[in-house]
Amino acid sequence: MSKPRIAIVPGDPSGIGPELIARLLNEEGVLEAADIVLVGDSHLWRQGADQAELPVTLNTIDERQIATQSGLSHLEMETIAPEDVKISEVTVAGGTTSLRCLDKALDLAQAGLVDGVLFAPFNKAAMTSAGLNAEDEHKYMARYLGFEGHHSEINVLDALMTTRVTSHIGIKDVAANISQEGVAKAVNLAHDTLRRAGQERPRIAVAALNPHAGDNGKFGREEIDILEPAIKKFQDKQMNVTGPWPSDTVFLKAMRGEVDAVVTMYHDQGQIAIKLMGFERGVTVAGGLPIPVATPAHGTAFDIAGQNKANVGATQQAFELLVRMAKNHRADRNA
Known part of the structure; x- marks a missing residue:
């Protein structure tokens, strides 16, 4: 070529x-x-x-x-x-x-x-x-x-990509803006962008919204009512999508090379982690x-x-x- x-x-x-x-x-x-x-x-x-x-x-x-x-x-x-x-x-x-x-x-x-x-x-x-x-x-x-299709900023560090369900909104508004449709769009964006970059079967981890991934509903039901059903739909299609993983550990999986992308729920959930991991190597892609x-x-x-x-x-x-x-x-x- x-x-x-x-x-x-x-x-x-x-x-x-x-x-x-x-x-x-x-x-x-x-x-x-x-x-x-x-x-x-x-x-x-x-x-x-x-x-x-x-x-x-x-x-x-x-x-x-x-x-x-x-x-x-x-x-x-x-x-x-x-x-x-x-x-x-x-x-x-x-x-x-x-x-x-x-x-x-x-x-x-x-x-x-x-x-x-x-x-x-x-x-x-x-x-x-x-x-x-x-x-x-x-x-x-x-x-x-x-x-007019779905598009969003994607952050990349070396072989790792991150997308997010919500972006430039206040923290107080995040939970109300988490939906199965939003999760699906973020996962698909990561999947399609990785495919365009040459990754045939992307491994995608979805971060939880609440501490301890909600702890079976004790700290919130977003994981049970929204994230788990959204993830299962991808798994039913034989896509390599897992989670919801607690957000204080999901980037450890990323650092170990166990996933190709992390889908986060809000802006700083991913940005803080990825910039600490390598600020001077970070890339932004206009995803979608x-x-x-x-x-x-x-x-x-x-x-x-x-x-x-x-x-x-x-x-x-x-x-x-x-x-x-x-x-x-x-x-x-x-x-």
Whole structure:
């Protein structure tokens, strides 16, 4: 199979995104793994190269050449003036360039010119000021693509994925928003994403909501009334789904490599565990979207922006996972 083609956007220029991409492009094996199209203003890529003190060669092409281009190429954009890049500051200009470059990369993916999109960290406050008008970039991308199916952020650490039944809501509202349908959507999202990444029979563990998995109803009935019936439906389909496991031990199973994904009930139930296990290797996948999209799980790191201190580990993990997903996406599209 030919190499997949990946579009890369620089993220918020006030943060470490441009530096991270410069570092990624200089990592061993990256340019051999995929054909890469850098989407964004040329001065942002030069900024990243200067910050990282590493070379980045810009082979600028136009959109008509992308389908036949191999290696590293650059699609020029004019989204922000150099003097409007303010390192370590939240700006409307930074949010505007983030959205415009992302839009172009999504356009290329929808047109079949690229097989996946990698974006360096965005700043949500900057994007909101520039017109994001969505809960987060994942909801924004779904709306932009006209996708109405189930989608959600997936967090990945090495070979482990996590999805969640509820996400950006208050803790007081979590129990009321746990349903069999919600559990099923989260499990299916993990299962389908792992399959796209090459895992033929994913092993999925479902975390409990209550302490001690409810202790037979003593601490709540969500496990008995919702989680157990939902899990049984998957088991009846011969899918490798187990639980509900107490949330204070389920990630021990994950650390031992006994499962490929953990489905949690709320945001921090999984986020705290996975970030403690490997913050600098974490990846976020836009799960469920019709095209593969990934990014490092950390933020724009304004505290070290422009200081040649950015750690490329999570960005490289995101790239490697995206390459695997993009290969399967291309195969499915051409089937």
